[in-house]
Amino acid sequence: xxxxxxxxxxxxxxxxxxxxxxxxxxxxxxxxxxxxxxxxxxxxxxxxxxxxxxxxxxxxxxxxxxxxxxxxxxxxxxxxxxxxxxxxxxxxxxxxxxxxxxxxxxxxxxxxxxxxxxxxxxxxxxxxxxxxxxxxxxxxxxxxxxxxxxxxxxxxxxxxxxxxxxxxxxxxxxxxxxxxxxxxxxxxxxxxxxxxxxxxxxxxxxxxxxxxxxxxxxxxxxxxxxxxxxxxxxxxxxxxxxxxxxxxxxxxxxxxxxxxxxxxxxxxxxxxxxxxxxxxxxxxxxxxxxxxxxxxxxxxxxxxxxxxxxxxxxxxxxxxxxxxxxxxxxxxxxx
Ligand code: NAI
Numbered sequence: 001x002x003x004x005x006x007x008x009x010x011x012x013x014x015x016x017x018x019x020x021x022x023x024x025x026x027x028x029x030x031x032x033x034x035x036x037x038x039x040x041x042x043x044x045x046x047x048x049x050x051x052x053x054x055x056x057x058x059x060x061x062x063x064x065x066x067x068x069x070x071x072x073x074x075x076x077x078x079x080x081x082x083x084x085x086x087x088x089x090x091x092x093x094x095x096x097x098x099x100x101x102x103x104x105x106x107x108x109x110x111x112x113x114x115x116x117x118x119x120x121x122x123x124x125x126x127x128x129x130x131x132x133x134x135x136x137x138x139x140x141x142x143x144x145x146x147x148x149x150x151x152x153x154x155x156x157x158x159x160x161x162x163x164x165x166x167x168x169x170x171x172x173x174x175x176x177x178x179x180x181x182x183x184x185x186x187x188x189x190x191x192x193x194x195x196x197x198x199x200x201x202x203x204x205x206x207x208x209x210x211x212x213x214x215x216x217x218x219x220x221x222x223x224x225x226x227x228x229x230x231x232x233x234x235x236x237x238x239x240x241x242x243x244x245x246x247x248x249x250x251x252x253x254x255x256x257x258x259x260x261x262x263x264x265x266x267x268x269x270x271x272x273x274x275x276x277x278x279x280x281x282x283x284x285x286x287x288x289x290x291x292x293x294x295x296x297x298x299x300x301x302x303x304x305x306x307x308x309x310x311x312x313x314x315x316x317x318x319x320x321x322x323x324x325x326x327x328x329x330x331x332x333x334x335x
Contacts, residue, residue, distance in 0.1 A: 005036035006291055009061040009068040012235040014325075015265025016129065017071025018274035023277040023328035024069070024284050031300050038065060043073035043265075044086050052105065053081040054088065064091060067291060068258040069284055072265040082129060089122045094251035094258055096156045097122040099234045102296040104278065106308035107242035109317045114241055117166065117222045120230025121153040121185075122251055129226045145181040156252075157189075157224045158196040168200040168221040169193070172209045172229050177184075181290035185226050204268065208238060236264050245276030245317040248283035250290070259287040273323045276315040278304065281331070303334035 010025070013017040016331055019262035029034060040058040041154065043048055053073075062068045097120035137278055157169055167210055173180040179233065186203060193201040204212065206229045212219060213233070217240050225233055235258045238247035244263035251258040261279030288297035307313035312330035314320020317331040 003034065005034050006067075006293075007036045007065045009037055009058075009065045010037040010039045011058065011068060011070040011073075012043055012045075012072040013071025013265060015072060015270035017265055018270075019195070019273060019324045020084075020105050020261075020277040020280045021069070021071045023324050024280050026328045027277075027281060027300060027303075027331050027335075028284060028296075029077040031296055031303070031335050033293065033296050042070075042088075044174065046252035047081070053314070054084050056108065059088075059091060061257055062088075062258065062328070066256050067287060068256070068281075069287055070258050070267060071280065072261065072263060074160055074265045075265065081128075086127050086129065087216075088258060089251055092253055092256045092258070094253040094256060095121065096252040097150055097230060097234075097249060098160070098252060098286075099230075099237075099247060099249040099262055101234070101237040101241055101247060103241050103268075104308060105305040106311065107246055107278075107316065109240065109242040111217055111240050114217055116217065116220055117120060117160070117164075118234045118237055119153065119157040119160065119222060119224050119228060120234065121149055121226050122230075122288050124228070125181075125227035143178070143181050145184050147184060147188050150185045150226075151192055153303065154189040154224060156200055157222060157242045158192055161199045161222055162196065166199070166222050169199065170209070170220055170223050172206050172223055172225045173203060174206050174229075182226070189224060190303075194231050194256075195199070205278040206233070210252050213237060213240065219243070234262055242318055244279065245315065246278045246282070248279050248281075248286055250283065250286050257287070257290055259283040273325060274316050275324050276317050277324060277327055278308070278313075278315075280318045300331075303331050306334045307331045 038061050073084045099118040101116040124144045126143045128144040173182040174187045175186045247262040249262050267329040285297045307330040313327045315322050
């Protein structure tokens with residue numbers, strides 16, 4: 001008797017989201033992933049349908065299935081709705097943002113053989129959303145750092161390091177200037193580090209970390225950061241291995257997990273059929289591992305790497321000519 005399909009919430013998202021999610025679901029189906037999608041809306045498209053950027057039915061689905069594959073969602077600048085990404089992470093308490101930064105075969109990059117893991121606190125810091133006008137022309141934005149959230153993300157990072165044979169964690173901060181907030185983050189991380197004498201630990205100020213990453217990224221193994229620095233540094237790090245088109249990610253909590261690429265909705269190329277689904281496909285591979293299907297994860301990963309290496313799946317952003325559709329066909333052909 002075959003096992004019933006694993007139900008997963010699917011949010012195609014905005015911009016290039018629907019194009020890349022179609023490519024990814026096509027490949028997963030061809031790989032026999034045994035998933036049943038519960039498709040829901042979120043973001044700009046959702047506003048057109050229901051008037052809400054994050055309808056209750058979408059949240060309820062993720063709470064029920066506990067696993068979600070999510071396309072990028074546009075966040076309007078200035079006025080408009082609050083970021084759906086931030087709301088999802090805060091509401092579902094997806095406190096750990098895990099972003100492996102690794103070379104992908106067949107994708108030219110500044111550095112070969114890079115294998116970094118970025119761990120970003122996902123619920124607070126300057127993403128607390130607490131902003132107000134003091135008087136016209138003066139605004140305040142509140143950076144919230146708590147011992148509880150900082151300790152929790154540090155514990156996650158050190159446990160991850162142990163479980164995955166990582167040797168060193170670098171805490172990234174700006175505690176020289178933000179003495180209380182970043183100071184608390186640093187102190188909380190150091191306190192947790194004391195429980196893991198087998199893992200080497202050091203800390204670097206965020207501006208220096210940017211320079212060191214560009215000059216010599218191999219000195220790092222895992223980076224542990226608050227929400228804002230983690231957001232910026234993970235984009236920088238993705239640029240070291242071929243760009244946003246190839247870097248996956250996971251938002252993990254105690255009960256739910258949302259898998260998505262690091263990149264956004266790429267409005268400049270949306271609807272043109274040229275977007276690279278690699279990052280979302282690698283996020284789906286992380287998701288397959290999360291639900292315990294290592295065999296299928298490996299099958300998809302190998303097919304992707306083979307198709308990229310031969311060039312048939314290389315899209316424009318990584319120096320190829322493949323369209324999103326040709327990418328899906330090329331990877332599926334390698335399964
Ligand atoms: P972006 O990541 O969408 O695009 C930056 C550049 O990378 C663009 O030139 C784009 O064409 C390219 N790019 C990104 N993904 C690509 C892919 N898969 N294949 C080929 N090229 C790709 O960043 P941007 O323009 O700053 O943000 C656009 C929107 O996305 C904004 O509304 C932003 O708030 C939102 N966003 C959403 C995220 C999410 O849903 N997790 C994450 C980051 C941004």
